[in-house]
Amino acid sequence: MESLSDEELIAQYRLAPASDRSRAFLEELFRRHQTRVAAWCYRLTGDRSQAADLAQEVFARAYASLDGFRSDSKFTTWLYVVARNKWRDELRARSARPREAPEDAMDDEPAADNAALAALDARDARTVVQRLMNEALDETEKLVMTLHYGHGLRLDAITATLKLRNVSGAKAYVVSARRKLKTAVERWNAKS
Amino acid sequence: MEREILNGALEHGSECPDVSHLGTLVDGRLAPPESARIRAHVAECAACKAEITLIQAFQRGDVTDREAPIVRAIVSDLAKRPSPIPATAPTRVDGARWSALGTLRAVLSAAAALVAIVSGYYVFISRPPQVPTDIGAAREVTRALAVPLQSPAGDQRSMPVRMAWGAVAGASRYHVRLMDVTGGELWSTDTRATSVEIPSNVRARLSAPVTLRWDVAAYGEGGAAIGVPGTAEFRVGR
Numbered sequence: 001m002e003s004l005s006d007e008e009l010i011a012q013y014r015l016a017p018a019s020d021r022s023r024a025f026l027e028e029l030f031r032r033h034q035t036r037v038a039a040w041c042y043r044l045t046g047d048r049s050q051a052a053d054l055a056q057e058v059f060a061r062a063y064a065s066l067d068g069f070r071s072d073s074k075f076t077t078w079l080y081v082v083a084r085n086k087w088r089d090e091l092r093a094r095s096a097r098p099r100e101a102p103e104d105a106m107d108d109e110p111a112a113d114n115a116a117l118a119a120l121d122a123r124d125a126r127t128v129v130q131r132l133m134n135e136a137l138d139e140t141e142k143l144v145m146t147l148h149y150g151h152g153l154r155l156d157a158i159t160a161t162l163k164l165r166n167v168s169g170a171k172a173y174v175v176s177a178r179r180k181l182k183t184a185v186e187r188w189n190a191k192s
Numbered sequence: 193m194e195r196e197i198l199n200g201a202l203e204h205g206s207e208c209p210d211v212s213h214l215g216t217l218v219d220g221r222l223a224p225p226e227s228a229r230i231r232a233h234v235a236e237c238a239a240c241k242a243e244i245t246l247i248q249a250f251q252r253g254d255v256t257d258r259e260a261p262i263v264r265a266i267v268s269d270l271a272k273r274p275s276p277i278p279a280t281a282p283t284r285v286d287g288a289r290w291s292a293l294g295t296l297r298a299v300l301s302a303a304a305a306l307v308a309i310v311s312g313y314y315v316f317i318s319r320p321p322q323v324p325t326d327i328g329a330a331r332e333v334t335r336a337l338a339v340p341l342q343s344p345a346g347d348q349r350s351m352p353v354r355m356a357w358g359a360v361a362g363a364s365r366y367h368v369r370l371m372d373v374t375g376g377e378l379w380s381t382d383t384r385a386t387s388v389e390i391p392s393n394v395r396a397r398l399s400a401p402v403t404l405r406w407d408v409a410a411y412g413e414g415g416a417a418i419g420v421p422g423t424a425e426f427r428v429g430r
Binding site: 027056068080151162163178 | 195245256
């Protein structure tokens with residue numbers, strides 16, 4: 001069974017999904033990816049207990065959705081989408097609850113420094129921010145900012161994912177990027 | 193305020209391809225025209241580049257030295273929890289109906305075994321029942337409790353504009369969800385009508401070929417659920 005690929009395990013399972021033998025194929029499949037999913041869930045949550053809860057829910061959803069797996073992509077990729085969507089559902093549920101202070105809130109940024117971005121017309125903000133980021137930031141700064149603000153990833157998770165070796169990891173890139181972006185937005189506002 | 197602006201600027205937009213398509217691109221399994229189109233978009237899109245970075249990181253499955261003992265502990269935690277795979281993997285039906293159908297299958301299994309013994313054949317009780325007509329009838333009974341979905345279902349030439357279902361007696365509100373194949377919610381709404389239009393910005397985000405699921409749950413005046421949600425799957429562009 002260990003010599004079977006992920007897709008072969010699923011194919012064997014589908015031959016007789018109601019049989020006890022099919023359970024063994026799925027157990028092998030999930031066992032193979034358990035560490036990967038556990039590590040990913042830990043990066044997303046930053047908490048051992050929450051990570052275990054999330055990982056269990058990811059596998060439960062993977063099992064429930066297994067009919068939807070096609071060979072369009074590898075099973076690992078499909079499992080990534082399952083985990084990603086499950087995490088996004090969790091974030092939506094959290095945002096519906098009373099807001100807690102984010103653990104990596106930029107407390108060192110005074111409120112007045114938000115004025116530059118806040119002055120952007122809401123309709124244009126997305127286009128302008130993306131354009132100014134392309135002009136002002138290097139590739140790593142752009143990627144870190146996008147992972148943090150666009151994808152909601154924790155700073156330590158970004159540091160681990162990108163294997164950043166600098167002392168402060170992703171935080172240093174965010175601080176630098178925000179400073180550059182603030183200058184770029186002030187210049188933009190002055191011209192407009 | 194700054195965070196909200198940055199969140200809005202850097203998350204996926206309506207023009208971004210579905211994440212599953214980005215995954216298929218990473219796996220090198222997209223047809224050339226589709227691959228070229230998505231590559232051109234990714235070259236200009238920070239959100240999609242970041243998503244691809246995450247997909248690749250997940251595929252690698254790296255664990256840092258700092259993370260390793262915690263991840264081992266999480267895996268150990270998972271081993272002590274109930275398996276996500278049921279003890280006897282059931283035939284494929286939606287979750288809300290598993291327990292009711294499971295009980296019915298157990299009764300039918302016993303009935304089938306009794307008939308087989310009386311007629312002189314030896315039957316393995318642990319095997320799923322071999323009496324399809326009764327099970328088919330049982331499924332019809334359970335389906336009568338579910339919201340009857342009408343369209344879309346099956347293969348679609350283009351992205352459907354409207355989803356429609358049959359009325360449920362006593363229902364004052366329906367909660368409609370559109371999901372990807374993994375069950376991840378793409379869009380949802382509440383309505384008193386028995387059909388709803390999929391917003392154009394939602395449809396624009398979904399590029400063919402794609403398989404989608406949707407479900408509708410019915411609720412009475414007091415907010416109590418009526419029956420079980422109806423679910424359906426449809427495929428666009430296959």
